[in-house]
Amino acid sequence: MLADVTTGALKDIQFSQQKADYVTGIAKIFADGILTKDQLMTIPDFKARKKALTDLKGVGEWTANYVLMKCLGDPQCIPHGDIGLLNALANHDIISQRSETDKIDGFFQTFAGWESYAVFYLWRSLTVRN
Numbered sequence: 001m002l003a004d005v006t007t008g009a010l011k012d013i014q015f016s017q018q019k020a021d022y023v024t025g026i027a028k029i030f031a032d033g034i035l036t037k038d039q040l041m042t043i044p045d046f047k048a049r050k051k052a053l054t055d056l057k058g059v060g061e062w063t064a065n066y067v068l069m070k071c072l073g074d075p076q077c078i079p080h081g082d083i084g085l086l087n088a089l090a091n092h093d094i095i096s097q098r099s100e101t102d103k104i105d106g107f108f109q110t111f112a113g114w115e116s117y118a119v120f121y122l123w124r125s126l127t128v129r130n
Helices: 007-011 017-031 037-042 046-054 061-070 083-091 101-109 115-125
Strands: none
Touching: 007 017, 017 061, 037 046, 046 061, 083 115, 101 115
16 A cells, blocks of 8 residues: 555665655555545546645645546646646756746646646656757
């Protein structure tokens, strides 16, 4: 169960300490039944599902988007602030500085409704060698 995974194990697969803490924290919330995947799936729209997550203590924007993307397969998620995503955007000359949120938003508007897929391809591009 993910709630029992050590942050060290997640760090071994390229999670930062902070991101590992976020992921195991939300996994514990699910394991404890405070909020469940089934409950989230009954919420009819993306914004409301994200709000249900961010209303939980310690759950922020990145964690909510990551959970919705990875757990529910929601296609609209952008894990803003994710260092891998920012690196990929910079590698593809979409941004030159991490603070260029207007350029990031503009890029993802091109993929409206399918943002998660663009994120997956951008993350994948980090492992491709030239």
